[in-house]
Each structure stands twice: as C-alpha cells, then as structure tokens.
Amino acid sequence: MNDAVIDILKQNQLSVTGNRLKILSFFQKNSKALSHADIEQLSGKNFDRVTIYRTLQTFVEKGIIHTIPTADNSVMYALCKEDCGEGHHHDDHVHFVCSQCDRTICLDDVVSPKIDLPEGYIADNVQVVIHGTCKDCNNK
Amino acid sequence: MNDAVIDILKQNQLSVTGNRLKILSFFQKNSKALSHADIEQLSGKNFDRVTIYRTLQTFVEKGIIHTIPTADNSVMYALCKEDCGEGHHHDDHVHFVCSQCDRTICLDDVVSPKIDLPEGYIADNVQVVIHGTCKDCNNK
DNA sequence: GTAACTGCAAAATATTTGCATCCTT
DNA sequence: AAGGATGCAAATATTTTGCAGTTAC
Numbered sequence: 001m002n003d004a005v006i007d008i009l010k011q012n013q014l015s016v017t018g019n020r021l022k023i024l025s026f027f028q029k030n031s032k033a034l035s036h037a038d039i040e041q042l043s044g045k046n047f048d049r050v051t052i053y054r055t056l057q058t059f060v061e062k063g064i065i066h067t068i069p070t071a072d073n074s075v076m077y078a079l080c081k082e083d084c085g086e087g088h089h090h091d092d093h094v095h096f097v098c099s100q101c102d103r104t105i106c107l108d109d110v111v112s113p114k115i116d117l118p119e120g121y122i123a124d125n126v127q128v129v130i131h132g133t134c135k136d137c138n139n140k
Numbered sequence: 141m142n143d144a145v146i147d148i149l150k151q152n153q154l155s156v157t158g159n160r161l162k163i164l165s166f167f168q169k170n171s172k173a174l175s176h177a178d179i180e181q182l183s184g185k186n187f188d189r190v191t192i193y194r195t196l197q198t199f200v201e202k203g204i205i206h207t208i209p210t211a212d213n214s215v216m217y218a219l220c221k222e223d224c225g226e227g228h229h230h231d232d233h234v235h236f237v238c239s240q241c242d243r244t245i246c247l248d249d250v251v252s253p254k255i256d257l258p259e260g261y262i263a264d265n266v267q268v269v270i271h272g273t274c275k276d277c278n279n280k
Numbered sequence: 281g282t283a284a285c286t287g288c289a290a291a292a293t294a295t296t297t298g299c300a301t302c303c304t305t
Numbered sequence: 306a307a308g309g310a311t312g313c314a315a316a317t318a319t320t321t322t323g324c325a326g327t328t329a330c
Binding site for chain 2: 307308309310311313319320
Binding site for chain 1: 207208209210211212213214215218228234236239247249251254255256257258259260261262264265266267268269270271272273274276278279
C-alpha cells in the first residue's frame, strides 16, 4: 500500500524518504485537509518542524498537494488530483469547511461555477470555500 | 468627511479615538483589502503593532470589517457592507485578487453562486476568491 | 561518490498577554 | 470618575535560513 505513495514521489523526481512517505500517507489516510500543526501531531512530534515546512513546500511546488484558502490565517493543505503537476495546479474545485467537526474537505467532484464578472475583469481561476455542516455531522 | 467614520464607531458602541478613525479611513480611501502590514505602512509606523491587532479584531467582532480567505497565510481585511453587524456577517460576496497589481478587491455586487453539493452537505455561506486581472490592469 | 534530504541552532517574523498610563465618555 | 483604549515590555508562536551530518540513488 506504500507503493502508490512511492510512485508519486518517483514521478516527481523526489527522493523516497521515510519522512515524505509518512507525510504523504497522512494525506491519503485522512479524507480532509491538514495543517502544519496537524502533521506535527500525527507524526507524534517525531520529525522536525523545519522538515515539515520544507516537505510541504516541496510538495506544493511539485503539484502533489495544494493550499486551501481560509479566512483565518491558518494554511491548510490537501492532495491534488492526478492531473496536477509542477507549475500547473487544477485546484479550482470546491472546498468545504464543516463548522461541527471542523474538517476541511475537498469536494473534487463539485466543479467551480462560472461567474459573471463586471466589465474589464478577467478570471484565471475560481476558488470556492463553503462553510456549513458536512455529511457525517448531519447524520448524527 | 470624518463624520461617516465617526458614525460607524458610535453605532457600534466604540470609543471614537484617533487611531480608529485613521484605520477606518484607510479602508474607506483604499478600494482594496488591507493587511496588518498595509495598515502599519499607511500609518507611517506611527501606531503600535499591538494596537493594530486589537483594533482589527474589534472591528471584525463588531462586523465593521471582514477577513478575506487567502491561499497563502496572509490575512486580509475589507469593509463590510451596511447590513453586516455584530455576530452576523454577510460577507459571502466575491473577492477578486489581481495577479498584476496584487490588489484584493471586494466585488460587492457580484453575488455568490448557488452550488449543488453532494447529498448530506448543508451550506451556510459560500465564499469565492477569483484570481485574474482586474479592470485597471486590463486597460493598460 | 554525489546530490539531495534532514535535523539542529539560530535568526527573523508574527501574534498574544499583562500591566501601567492615558483618553473618551 | 470610570471604563475603555493605548503603548510598552515581554512571552509565545510561526516561519525562514545556514550549515553540518546523513541518506538515497
């Protein structure tokens, strides 16, 4: 099951290290976006803060993960879909933040809407963040 | 012309101080969102960082300004429309970030779209951030 | 063996808190 | 006069940088 993760690293010309494998697997196991602090927690504080910063930055540059806009100052990261790559992200899908369980979830299947802008404005990409109650919390 | 600004403070039961008047007028004069650092610059470094933090926080709580989601970790603030108040923000309008001039602009008149969510999800509010080229930069 | 990755130390930056003083009402 | 607002000092948290040792290839 590590194979998929190893493949991702190799495809991006990154050395396969224990650290990177673990961080990537955190993203795969959790169906939600993770912050720097989340990863620190998940690791049991076993790897360096600096390494986490650098790993996340590398992953973003390679298009393996993407950042998610948040209204507070917290930076969240989530796995990109397959068709993202170095230099070109296609992360303009909808993000959902649940106010009950506080998870940030990528709704990869919900396409960002087309929006009519005022005269003169040209849109490159549209990011949508929806706050509300997620499926799991509604069923409780 | 300070009258409008003074009114806003009084309506929110806040003391009218020079500091607050200046910070509020920065928002009114600039047709764009401001960060903590922007305000520090605009003030000519004449008021304390801490005061800026506390003033912005107070304004957000009172519904005078709102934060804008950004993909990096920078926190941006912009004036709310009149119908925002303590506890209830209506800041679910579209925000536009120009990749040329780097301004973040509230498009108050562009309504957030209705988005079809998967079964089980309930949306409270929808925030949209569009990256692209703004009117001014397109006309150059 | 070499280039890339990691961890430690330390610097730089950002944010929060406590408290004494000053200003608004 | 009283409560709120400010500024300073300091504590805390976050992010970046440099460098030496280690690891992947």
